[in-house]
Amino acid sequence: MLHEVLYMLLGKPGTLFRVTESSVEVKEHLPFLHPHEDALLNQLGHLAFAYMHLEQFVHTNSQSTHSLYLSAFVSGLDLYLHKYRQCLVDLECDLLTSGKHCTLAYIKYRVMYPYGFVLPDLWLLCQNVDRHRAHNVSVLQLIHNATLSGKSDLCEAVTSIQSPCHKVLLAQLSSLMLHGLPLDPHRELFLLSKLSCHSGGADVNAQEWEEVDDEGEGRGGRNEAVADDEGDESGTHFQVDLSRLPSYILPHVAHNIAFVAESLRMFQQKHRCASFFAKQKHFADQMDILSHSEKFKIREFEHFVEEMRKTSTFWGEGQLVLLFIHLTKPILQLPIGRNTEYDINCALLRAHNTLHPVALLDLKEANAIEKVKVVLDKQDQVDDPNVGGGRRGETSSDNWAKLSIEYSPDWPLNFVLTSSVLNRCNKLFKFLLRFKLVEDGLHQMWVNLMWMRRMNRNANRSVLSVLFAVRSAMAFLIQNFYYYLQVDVISSNYSKVCSAIKQTNDYETLVGETSKFITQIMLQSFVEMSSVNNCLNNILQVCHMMHRLVERISQSEAVNSVEGIVQSDEKSKEVFEKCVRRFNKHSGSLYRTLNSLSQNQPHAYLCQLMMRLDFNSFYSQCSGALIDSKRSI
Numbered sequence: 001m002l003h004e005v006l007y008m009l010l011g012k013p014g015t016l017f018r019v020t021e022s023s024v025e026v027k028e029h030l031p032f033l034h035p036h037e038d039a040l041l042n043q044l045g046h047l048a049f050a051y052m053h054l055e056q057f058v059h060t061n062s063q064s065t066h067s068l069y070l071s072a073f074v075s076g077l078d079l080y081l082h083k084y085r086q087c088l089v090d091l092e093c094d095l096l097t098s099g100k101h102c103t104l105a106y107i108k109y110r111v112m113y114p115y116g117f118v119l120p121d122l123w124l125l126c127q128n129v130d131r132h133r134a135h136n137v138s139v140l141q142l143i144h145n146a147t148l149s150g151k152s153d154l155c156e157a158v159t160s161i162q163s164p165c166h167k168v169l170l171a172q173l174s175s176l177m178l179h180g181l182p183l184d185p186h187r188e189l190f191l192l193s194k195l196s197c198h199s200g201g202a203d204v205n206a207q208e209w210e211e212v213d214d215e216g217e218g219r220g221g222r223n224e225a226v227a228d229d230e231g232d233e234s235g236t237h238f239q240v241d242l243s244r245l246p247s248y249i250l251p252h253v254a255h256n257i258a259f260v261a262e263s264l265r266m267f268q269q270k271h272r273c274a275s276f277f278a279k280q281k282h283f284a285d286q287m288d289i290l291s292h293s294e295k296f297k298i299r300e301f302e303h304f305v306e307e308m309r310k311t312s313t314f315w316g317e318g319q320l321v322l323l324f325i326h327l328t329k330p331i332l333q334l335p336i337g338r339n340t341e342y343d344i345n346c347a348l349l350r351a352h353n354t355l356h357p358v359a360l361l362d363l364k365e366a367n368a369i370e371k372v373k374v375v376l377d378k379q380d381q382v383d384d385p386n387v388g389g390g391r392r393g394e395t396s397s398d399n400w401a402k403l404s405i406e407y408s409p410d411w412p413l414n415f416v417l418t419s420s421v422l423n424r425c426n427k428l429f430k431f432l433l434r435f436k437l438v439e440d441g442l443h444q445m446w447v448n449l450m451w452m453r454r455m456n457r458n459a460n461r462s463v464l465s466v467l468f469a470v471r472s473a474m475a476f477l478i479q480n481f482y483y484y485l486q487v488d489v490i491s492s493n494y495s496k497v498c499s500a501i502k503q504t505n506d507y508e509t510l511v512g513e514t515s516k517f518i519t520q521i522m523l524q525s526f527v528e529m530s531s532v533n534n535c536l537n538n539i540l541q542v543c544h545m546m547h548r549l550v551e552r553i554s555q556s557e558a559v560n561s562v563e564g565i566v567q568s569d570e571k572s573k574e575v576f577e578k579c580v581r582r583f584n585k586h587s588g589s590l591y592r593t594l595n596s597l598s599q600n601q602p603h604a605y606l607c608q609l610m611m612r613l614d615f616n617s618f619y620s621q622c623s624g625a626l627i628d629s630k631r632s633i
Contacts, residue, residue: 002095005107006088009044011052019044024048040104047112054081057126067135069188072168073143074163077122084115100340118157121146125158136188140165140246158293166296173257175285177308178263178280191243193237238262253302256309284310294600298376313584321436323351332362332399341376344403373406400437405429415507416514424518431527435482438540439490441547443473467550470580473626474543477587479613481536489524493517524605532597535590550576584625591624 008017008024014548017024024045041588054077061074071183091110095102127145128134143165146158182193238258245254286304290297327347331340388473404426409417497517504510526532553572594613598606614620 002104002107004103005041005044005104006095008153009048009051009088009111010085011048011055013048017041019052019499019551020050022049024052036231040108043112043116044108047116047119051081051084051596053123054126056118057123066169066186067188068172069137069139069165070129070135072164073139073161074130076164077126079164080157080160080514081123082507084119087111087114114153117151118154121149121151122157124162131184136186137169137246138244140169142245144248147591162296163294167291170287170291174276174284174291175263176261177257177305178283178287180261181260185309190241190254191238191261192241193239250302253257253305256305257546260305295411302543321433322440323354324348324442325433325437327351336376338401340430342375344374344376348372371408371410373465375404375406376402399431400433403433414509416599421514421518424522427527428521428525431483431533433524434537434540435478435485438543439478439482440474441544442471442478444473445547445550448550452554470546470576471550474546474583477539477613477626478543481609484612485525488605488612491525493520531593532590535593538586539583539590542579542586542587545575546579546583549579554612580627584627587626588624591619595620 004017012604013019013024023042058074058078058081060072062078084126087110088288091102091107125142128142128145129139132138132142140162142157147155147162149155168190168383172183172189176189176191182189182191184191185192212624238261240251240258242251242254245251281303290301290304324347327350328344331343331347334340405422407417407422449464449467494517497513499512501510504513522528524534549572594610595605598610619626
């Protein structure tokens with residue numbers, strides 16, 4: 001009879017048992033069974049009933065090809081049921097070797113105590129999965145709910161079943177965050193991807209893109225700049241579906257994952273992920289450790305995501321500053337008043353919280369944000385509190401020049417970040433802000449030119465061709481120089497100083513490394529070298545003038561055609577020719593200065609900068625005059 005009991009526990013009732021709607025029960029009026037044995041067998045029948053349905057659930061969903069998470073859940077469940085089957089095999093061996101010592105009570109002891117309270121609850125979990133049709137990442141939440149129990153055996157069993165599902169989740173996130181590949185064929189992840197429109201909103205077909213590219217200058221750097229700036233760059237944005245997000249993964253962590261994925265995919269298209277690829281193996285090793293853990297380590301996972309978020313913030317090459325510029329422009333278009341500084345700091349906080357939602361929940365980071373403040377020159381503020389109602393005019397570059405950063409470091413950090421160090425950092429901030437303002441203006445210039453092209457299809461294409469070529473030449477110089485500052489100067493020196501600080505426990509060495517870092521940054525960025533700095537400031541000023549010229553032309557409503565607008569406005573032609581002359585003059589002066597420095601002081605950073613500006617020898621062939629002065633509008 002004991003063999004019949006073991007078969008029944010394997011889901012095969014045989015002749016002694018019958019299957020009802022809620023259990024497997026022993027048949028009534030069997031003469032060789034004591035009533036106490038009937039009750040004991042019925043207890044084992046409840047366990048067998050749960051196993052039968054679990055086995056049926058595994059068999060039904062084992063061939064599922066429409067859900068990676070359901071397949072992982074079934075795989076984990078089958079692995080746990082294998083332990084139960086192995087327990088019955090061991091009992092069969094005991095029965096064959098020492099049959100007289102094996103009793104019904106012994107079988108109950110061996111089976112019921114490990115599995116009697118687990119399998120019925122697992123069957124309830126499977127019913128919940130079927131009822132909610134949880135065939136995506138939301139199955140993790142149902143499994144997590146099952147772990148919220150005081151039954152230690154059940155928690156251990158559910159955790160072992162949950163492990164394969166977490167491996168699927170981590171594999172998808174690893175593919176997305178490390179390689180930019182959304183490994184989600186069935187759209188099961190809590191990150192939903194969608195194609196984004198071009199930032200300029202231009203609906204231009206492929207033929208138009210080719211025509212615009214052909215109209216640009218076909219020489220070296222200009223053609224490269226046109227291809228880089230005016231190509232059809234459609235990336236992928238990710239939206240967090242909170243209805244799928246497991247409760248133990250906080251929303252700000254999911255938003256950080258989306259931010260990292262978007263950053264990686266965007267900068268992969270521009271081949272500007274060098275700082276990330278240097279750490280890719282480190283991140284891959286951390287993800288591998290998380291994947292092979294028996295239990296999902298949520299704290300380690302959050303720290304890993306936060307580390308990648310901080311790294312991806314640095315890939316962004318000024319995304320925080322760019323958003324800050326867009327939010328601050330309307331404020332600085334008005335005369336400076338008593339509330340201007342407060343409004344600017346609100347814009348900075350809003351920009352930071354938009355890019356990093358973790359700051360809303362992380363008290364430590366929120367406290368660090370409060371120590372950073374944007375300040376204005378007090379003597380230029382207007383005393384009239386109602387000055388905000390004034391007429392909106394052009395954005396004054398003088399207002400942007402008045403911005404500086406004020407930081408209050410805690411003790412003992414104030415002994416390292418002294419006032420002299422912070423003052424030099426402020427010089428660098430003002431220098432980079434001017435570059436970012438001009439770079440943003442050149443992007444807006446492209447949008448205006450494309451708008452004019454679409455609205456005036458019958459206009460003379462040679463006019464727009466000249467404007468596109470001038471814009472491309474300016475963008476080529478500005479973007480390459482700014483990329484050099486971000487990657488070759490700041491990122492490189494930042495990695496070096498971080499490594500040096502981690503390896504020292506000495507205060508003097510810490511101060512020395514910090515001072516060395518600031519000195520190298522200021523030296524390699526030419527902030528304190530007047531000859532180069534003056535050339536760059538003049539170039540930035542000319543680019544700003546060209547941006548204002550194109551913006552004024554695009555806003556003109558007096559003439560319908562682009563050709564009429566430009567050719568009928570002598571003042572615009574005069575400003576255009578002046579911009580071209582001054583840009584070629586200062587660009588040539590910059591080339592000669594850098595070339596002289598690289599010959600007399602052949603430092604690595606100078607060679608790196610010249611390689612970026614003169615990678616195809618076009619910059620040197622034209623002696624820095626990137627714009628053909630013979631062409632005119």
